[in-house]
Amino acid sequence: MPVESPLIQSLRTAVAAAPDDVPLRLHLAALLLDAGHGDAAVAETAVALQHAPGDAEARQLMARAMGVGGPPEAAPAPEPPPAAPQETPPAPAPDSAPARPGFDWKAAQDQVGDVLPPRFVEAPLAVDGSGDAGDAAAWDVEKPGTVRLADVGGMQEVKERLEAAFLAPLRNPELRRVYGKSLRGGLLLYGPPGCGKTFIARAVAGELGAAFLSVSVNDVLDMWIGNSERNMHEIFRTARRQAPCVVFLDELDALGGKRSRSQSSGMRNTVNQLLTELDGVDAGANEGVFVLAATNVPWDVDIALRRPGRLDRTLLVLPPDGPAREAILRYHLRERPIENVDLGKLVKATDGLSGADLAHLCEAAAESALLDSARTGTVRLIGMKDLLAAARQVVPSTEPWFASARNVAMYANDGGMYDDLVAHLKKKRKL
Template sequence: MAFARMFMPSADEVAAAVTEDRYSSSMQSPPPLLASLLAAVRAAPDDVPLRVHVSQVLLDHDRAAEALEHCSVVLAREPGNAEALALLRRATAALSGTPEPITDEPATEPEESTGFDWTRAEREVSAETVNPRTDPVTEDIETSTVTLADVAGMEAVKKRLEIAFLGPMRRPDMAAAFGKSTSGGLLLYGPPGCGKTYIARALAGQLRAKFLAVEITDVLDAYVGDRERHIAEVFATARLNAPCVLFFDELDALGQKRSHLRHDSWLRTVVNTLLNEMDSVNSRNDGVFVLGATNHPWDVDSALRRPGRFDRMVLVLPPDRPARLALLNMQLAGRPLGELDVDALAEATGDYSGADLKHLVDSAAELALSDSMVRGEVRPISMDDFGKVLKEVKPSTGPWLDTARNVTAFGNSDGTYDDLRDYLKRRRRG
């Protein structure tokens, strides 16, 4: 591998390639030079200097979770490796949202174009306001017909919601007696496809409040100027329809850490508007409950996690066994069924999200439908059908859980992800 390292591209060369390819951490395929480095690691997994170099490159391009994996391998072989320890601290800081450790190197002033200036946004949050239209649109307001009683299983989630959100909202006098604030928002996080939006609707039903869902991607796709007005209008609409649950899905698309943003100076006024509206909810408005959802809470900047904003978090995990049983029965309802052991299916589908379970049932139904068309008569769905599709349909939550494991191991110094850490420990024991 000494020969391979002689021709190994430098971090600067990879950076040039990344710039040229307009690469970002949201893309699935790495640029060619980085792909070559990763291929070299696969070919020589014990090459410590190579792994250190790859960790450096990954960190430089905001892939902290992957850098952590390489640092962990290095430190398992060389616990005292100074370079790996330094990179580990950087990756941990990046994932946890805390400032990077102070070094003896002279500080340099960051270029204004390298990322979003959250500090400047905080200073200007009360200075820049957007006036919504006088007749906010109300057609997207829903009346939720579901409550938490309609959410199958997930008792731990319901208990956490009761303690963190519902109880204080229902009894503000008792919350005040214990110094518990009822202001601020709630952030639901967990793997994709596990029902965060459904739980938000159930919370609205539990509070007997209207429900207004906002897709952050719709906001970001609008024209400059319209984005800020859109955010101001949804808050105005929520206030006119109070009590109202205002739900922001995919919050990380807007609230990314400053280190993840490149040349997005236009985002400053959008974030200013969101922060200003959330602060005004605290100080001047009653009956507006702000919820957010994200698959990647470690990518949400700390400015959005401060008191009075999304300052409470609830982990929404893949459905537990009772929830899987209920979801499977719901998806099977109305279809021609043979002798099915739904209990066994629920047992065999640990880590499957609600979306995965729907895909599993749909796939089994497709097999039965195809066979029925050949036979010319209806053939019910059987356990054999599920046996075949279980080999093909695997839980989609695996990559998320792998990243979460790194976050809890190296980026949980303040206890933010204790619930997630405890779940991962139970999952290993199970």
């Protein structure tokens, strides 16, 4: 390979210092071409064309470089002396050479494709030209996780009800066929906020060995008419393709609120589309698709969503019990500097707190120890004094929810829909 001259090396340095200088880069490319560095000339000219696609000099230089394949053009050969006259003129060649075709830009693009990135990255358009391909891969489907119900601390009653109402029929297909048990329908988790409904849904997906597709109101609602319904359809279509898959509808009261209270026809149409998807477009369409939903206000969910065959099973998820609180406290204190923490005493002091409240308690205790260390200049560990003080300051975030739920349990328990809530309130002497 020809050695680059000092002038070419100097020009390379200048181009590196001013990469947007098109004339300078073209000058370098011309020298490289004249020196026999055809490939390097093509690469430099291609960069120049990226900055100035319509530059005539750059196009001419690229055509020249691609036409000769690297070495410089040879000087035209001298014309031969005229031949002696012949009795008969020579016959023309059977295949006369055609005129040189136009420059093949496609070939040039293919040749420099491994040198330069594409100028534009274009996503495929949908059928309606909206720019949203509507492909199933557009939705974030999590692979089967490792979280199991055993990872949920305490809450034994919740686990037993999950096993009886949802998991046992799925784990025993032979018995299901014997008893004619249908897999239609889903499970609605309800209860005060911050008590682990989403974590339980992930644990159920882990028990089933199924993919997990979490859906919130932001994933569905759209300002353009018809797009919300289409988004809902695409979500279930994705789940059917990824089956077995758990579709988790978070904040169901926002996605499937009572249509009688909605002033928006778009919102009512979205609920109608959700009902259609839960029923399945045709027989067996939702085979392998398990629907779980969560809400803090089940009394605001459209009643049609809770009829048999849809979200017909409900499960009350209450604030964590003693073993659950111990597991949550251990988790949030596992990487903090602590000393002499009596978990048994702390568990008793945090009765009624939700999982989110317990996380805030640990954060507040760490903050107290940090500020004390900053004031004294001596680093100290988090102790029971910090944790108990934080426990006294944290107000249970579940109390407002139980105040509203009490009215529902007393006056709107139609058909025994909230019997489990009534039983809990009576047990706590709140009813």
